[in-house]
Amino acid sequence: MSAMSRFNNISFFLFIMTLMVSCTSSRTSLTYFEDLKGEQSGTLSSADYDIKVIPDDELFIVVSSLVPEATAEFNLPTVNPAVRGNVGTPSQQSQITYLVDKAGDINFPGLGTLHVGGLTTAQIASIIAKKVSETVEDPYVKVQLVNFKVNVLGEVARPGTIEVDTERYSLLDALAAAGDLTPYGERENILLIREENGQKHFHHLNLNDAATLSSPYFYLQQNDVIYVEPNKIRHDNSKYNQNNSYKLSVVSAVVSAVSVVASLCIALFIK
Known part of the structure; x- marks a missing residue:
């Protein structure tokens, strides 16, 4: 193998390793309620799930x-x-x-x-x-x-409106009905939007924390909106896809420039 070929192979390997390290540093934990992993059994306090009737019900x-x-x-x-x-x-x-x-x-x-x-x-x-x-x-x-429904949006397998036929309906029930979070869903930052007393309020829930099971917002109410935020990997992939052509052209130009410089160096070295 020529010195030029070895140089190009090393340059490509370093580029791939840089991408892998970047993705690894942005990794999201896929485990729910991580703080319970070391417990064999236990008891968690229960939240109130009673639905209050509101206008337009x-x-x-x-x-x-x-x-x-x-x-x-x-x-x-x-x-x-x-x-x-x-x-x-x-x-x-x-x-x-x-x-x-x-x-x-x-x-x-x-x-x-x-x-x-x-x-x-x-x-x-x-x-x-x-x-x-x-x-x-x-x-x-x-x-x-009879018109109890919730909306699940963002990084879930099947986003959309869910018709609910029971008054005891939790955040986990809604996520399960939506096909669960994708690997790109941010489990530590689930956004819940709820209308209370004529105003929209929002709350953040952490699926890695078992305290969420006792939260007053764990059980859902009519017209709740659940938004699963995409994690950094999804953001980075989206940015990459949007600028894919531009980045590929830049990388191609850089590789070509490196090849030219390497060729010149080899030629000078041989002389």
């Missing part, structure tokens, strides 16, 4: 009893989604929901205006049951939030 509410006719006036009529105006079979019927207005109220049949804003579904059910029990014996009231 949709509530499914049904009142029943041993005598169905006795509670008929406290229920909205059902509609057949296939053919409007028909009663339909039970499997075809769709219960009309109650939309919470800006004041936090709903108009409930047989009871009039009810203020439900700031209450949990269990509290609403208890209030309605107490009022209905004045005329109906042992009523049963079911209240369900």
Whole structure:
């Protein structure tokens, strides 16, 4: 192998090693809750997951009893989604929901205006049951939030809107539904955006810290937005891709210049 070929091989090797060292220094830990790795078992405090009803929520509410006719006036009529105006079979019927207005109220049949804003579904059910029990014996009231959704964005496998069918829904549930974080997701800095009292608030959560499991923001509320920030490797790769052509041209020019200089040095050395 000529001296020129050896010089070019050494230059290329040093360039590759520089890139590898740069990537290694930006490595992100992929382990969740690292502070629990040395523990065999333990107990963590639990956060409150009760959902409070807010304006624009949709509530499914049904009142029943041993005598169905006795509670008929406290229920909205059902509609057949296939053919409007028909009663339909039970499997075809769709219960009309109650939309919470800006004041936090709903108009409930047989009871009039009810203020439900700031209450949990269990509290609403208890209030309605107490009022209905004045005329109906042992009523049963079911209240369900039907438009609970969260948005997961950023470095996850499947970003998008997640429809939630339970009121006990955590950050980990949302990330699992989104396909988990990618290797480029920053696990120490998960951004949660939540609307509270008419204002947008943000909170940062650390998936490497088990204290997150006890955070008041671990359980999600309706319309929460979760953003997984890309780590430094993703940032660096993005910058590299955006300027790929420019960088390749610069590297090519540098290599060519080095080759010329090396050729001159070899020629002078041989002489």
